[in-house]
Amino acid sequence: MYSAARKIQKDKDSEPTEFELSVAQAFFDLENANPEIKSDLKDLHINSAVQVDVSGARKAVVIHVPYRLRKAFRKIHVRLVRELEKKFSGKDVILIATRRIVRPPKKGSAVQRPRSRTLTAVHEAMLEDVVLPAEIVGKRIRYRIDGSKIMKIFLDPKERNNTEYKLETFAAVYRKLSGKDVVFEYPITEA
Numbered sequence: 731m732y733s734a735a736r737k738i739q740k741d742k743d744s745e746p747t748e749f750e751l752s753v754a755q756a757f758f759d760l761e762n763a764n765p766e767i768k769s770d771l772k773d774l775h776i777n778s779a780v781q782v783d784v785s786g787a788r789k790a791v792v793i794h795v796p797y798r799l800r801k802a803f804r805k806i807h808v809r810l811v812r813e814l815e816k817k818f819s820g821k822d823v824i825l826i827a828t829r830r831i832v833r834p835p836k837k838g839s840a841v842q843r844p845r846s847r848t849l850t851a852v853h854e855a856m857l858e859d860v861v862l863p864a865e866i867v868g869k870r871i872r873y874r875i876d877g878s879k880i881m882k883i884f885l886d887p888k889e890r891n892n893t894e895y896k897l898e899t900f901a902a903v904y905r906k907l908s909g910k911d912v913v914f915e916y917p918i919t920e921a
Contacts, residue, residue, distance in 0.1 A: 734758035739775050739796075746778075753779040753793060756817045764813060770806045774799055777828045781821075784902040790822045792903055800827040800859075808863055808892075822899040826859040826907070853908045857883065860904050861914070864889035868917060881910060884917045 738746050738754040746754065754776065761771040777794040784790050791814070795803050803810070803825055814823040832847040845851055858866060861883070868884035885893065893900075897914040904912050 737761075737775050738777070738779075740778065749781060750776075750779045753791065756814060759817070760810070760813050767806050767809055767813070770802070771810075774802055782903050782906050784822070784899050788820070788822075788899070790824060790899045790903055791818050792824050792826060792907070794826055794828045797827045797829060803827075804862070822896050824860055824899070824903055825862070826856060829855060853910070856907055857904060857912070860900050860907075861885060861893065864893045878911075881912045883912055883914050885914060887916050887919065890916055 734751065734755040734757070735746075737757040738750055740746055740750075757771065757774075757776065761768050775796070777796055779794070780792045782790045782792055793814075807825060811823045811825065815821065829852045830847060831849050831852050832843045835841050835843055846855075865886040866883055867886050870882040870884075871879055872882060873879045894916075900914050901912050904910065
């Protein structure tokens with residue numbers, strides 16, 4: 731029996747929450763109802779799903795996908811997000827690859843951790859996942875007098891029509907996942 735429960739595979743056999751099951755059910759329904767992405771969705775599954783409050787009544791659905799399947803998800807990202815946003819009406823959907831942060835090795839140990847498992851590398855990759863399908867074209871870090879810092883991220887103006895309404899969502903989701911304050915903008919083009 732093939733069911734929606736196969737669309738979610740949690741780590742260490744933990745039970746999925748009710749919300750995660752509803753997201754898995756949406757994936758299952760999409761696979762059965764939509765012939766154009768059925769073949770792409772057949773082998774894909776998710777790790778977890780979380781609901782994030784953006785502002786006021788707006789919410790975002792953050793879906794964690796396995797790192798090894800991220801390329802397959804990126805191929806169908808635009809269509810998949812569009813269909814999932816129809817299912818979860820009024821909520822923005824963001825797909826993020828599940829990455830692991832490994833702490834620095836102890837002094838004197840011969841084991842080296844891969845650069846891709848550092849905190850900085852994971853946060854950078856997470857930022858790129860959050861803003862997909864747009865690309866990051868520039869970053870600025872602004873340090874205030876009181877010691878706080880704000881990152882300004884400049885996104886590719888070509889994707890402005892698809893992502894402009896989601897800028898607030900991007901900032902809220904990234905703050906929830908990494909704890910860093912970020913402002914998303916589009917670079918000003920000289921005419």
